[in-house]
Amino acid sequence: MSREAVIRIEHLSKTFSDAAGPVLDDVSLTIRRGEIHGIIGRSGAGKSTLVRCINLLERPSAGRVIVSGREITSLRGRALRNARRDIGMIFQHFNVLSSHTVAGNVALPFKVAGLPRAEIARRIPPLLELVGLAHKADAYPSELSGGQKQRVGIARALALDPSVLLCDEATSALDPETTDQILALLRDINRKLGLTIVLITHEMHVVRDIATRVAVLDHGRVVEEGATFDVLAFPKSAVARSFLSGLVAHELPPPVAAQLLPAAVPGSDPVLRIVFTGTAAHDPIVADLVSVFGIQPNILHGRIDYVGDRPLGVLTLVAGGAGEKLPAVLSHLSSLGLVVEVIGHAVRSAVARRHSAAR
Numbered sequence: 082m083s084r085e086a087v088i089r090i091e092h093l094s095k096t097f098s099d100a101a102g103p104v105l106d107d108v109s110l111t112i113r114r115g116e117i118h119g120i121i122g123r124s125g126a127g128k129s130t131l132v133r134c135i136n137l138l139e140r141p142s143a144g145r146v147i148v149s150g151r152e153i154t155s156l157r158g159r160a161l162r163n164a165r166r167d168i169g170m171i172f173q174h175f176n177v178l179s180s181h182t183v184a185g186n187v188a189l190p191f192k193v194a195g196l197p198r199a200e201i202a203r204r205i206p207p208l209l210e211l212v213g214l215a216h217k218a219d220a221y222p223s224e225l226s227g228g229q230k231q232r233v234g235i236a237r238a239l240a241l242d243p244s245v246l247l248c249d250e251a252t253s254a255l256d257p258e259t260t261d262q263i264l265a266l267l268r269d270i271n272r273k274l275g276l277t278i279v280l281i282t283h284e285m286h287v288v289r290d291i292a293t294r295v296a297v298l299d300h301g302r303v304v305e306e307g308a309t310f311d312v313l314a315f316p317k318s319a320v321a322r323s324f325l326s327g328l329v330a331h332e333l334p335p336p337v338a339a340q341l342l343p344a345a346v347p348g349s350d351p352v353l354r355i356v357f358t359g360t361a362a363h364d365p366i367v368a369d370l371v372s373v374f375g376i377q378p379n380i381l382h383g384r385i386d387y388v389g390d391r392p393l394g395v396l397t398l399v400a401g402g403a404g405e406k407l408p409a410v411l412s413h414l415s416s417l418g419l420v421v422e423v424i425g426h427a428v429r430s431a432v433a434r435r436h437s438a439a440r
């Protein structure tokens with residue numbers, strides 16, 4: 082049974098008065114309870130605008146946003162402010178107040194909500210504990226590292242116990258090690274509190290490392306959406322494939338791609354792209370090609386990575402000497418659970434030809 086929707090975005094569009102066309106164009110997306118949902122896209126794709134439309138920091142031009150069953154696009158004034166308490170948000174540049182201590186920053190949402198002073202004092206320590214800042218309660222932001230400032234941002238965003246945490250490029254200003262620590266914290270909070278997290282980023286590895294689902298935004302439209310592993314392993318759109326190329330070897334480097342022929346010619350061999358998932362990533366498939374089929378594989382490009390704890394690899398190779406054995410080779414690879422495709426043909430090198438002739 083699928084989980085309950087926490088956020089439903091329905092036919093959302095946004096046009097700024099000074100922009101040529103829509104920045105968001107008929108976006109529909111459902112985010113379910115407990116998910117970490119990534120939204121990726123190039124700079125200018127509309128990611129920030131989309132996430133700001135979820136809590137109405139930006140008012141959409143058309144469409145509806147429903148959060149925890151409440152249509153927030155129909156709310157204004159106090160009703161909207163109350164609804165926003167259910168949606169925490171953290172930002173790329175942390176937005177912490179330099180004039181307030183760590184505890185003072187975390188106290189702000191409680192003060193706005195009108196909680197008594199004693200109650201605020203009681204609520205702050207567990208939040209600082211949660212984000213690993215118990216020892217910094219009295220420090221000022223100028224005494225904190227970027228990662229620590231973001232921890233303050235997270236504690237403040239979680240103060241009023243929201244159902245959803247929106248993260249707008251939350252790790253983009255951090256170095257790789259601190260990014261990993263903040264991602265680990267977000268994953269931990271997601272698991273401990275069951276908090277639904279929406280994270281927008283242009284950093285693909287962020288999505289690979291913690292998102293359970295991902296949507297790809299391009300020119301204000303969702304061009305692809307699905308489980309992170311499936312989108313990374315089998316991207317359907319050209320934009321997703323090219324956007325993912327730094328992470329998964331779907332696309333050949335241009336000099337290699339330039340050598341591919343669209344059809345077989347005398348002396349050419351088929352070029353196979355093989356996608357490994359799950360246990361097949363551990364099978365000795367290249368050795369099989371040699372020993373079972375007498376193929377001379379020439380690896381053109383490849384990479385094996387992990388999405389969460391599942392291996393994902395893409396390998397492109399020339400199946401040297403495949404000839405009439407090609408259908409048997411393809412069916413053998415498919416039987417191992419690999420997804421294999423002939424993506425072109427390559428002319429054998431003189432050395433390979435000599436080697437093949439000698440067999």
Ligand SMILES: Nc1ncnc2c1ncn2[C@@H]1O[C@H](COP(=O)(O)OP(=O)(O)OP(=O)(O)O)[C@@H](O)[C@H]1O
Binds near residue numbers: 100104125128129
């Ligand atoms: N307040 C605004 N007024 C006018 N145009 C805006 C406004 N905010 C965003 N835009 C435009 O909307 C488009 C999408 O911007 P947005 O910040 O949502 O994209 P993004 O995918 O988050 O990009 P980045 O990763 O660079 O932040 C851009 O062309 C931007 O110039």
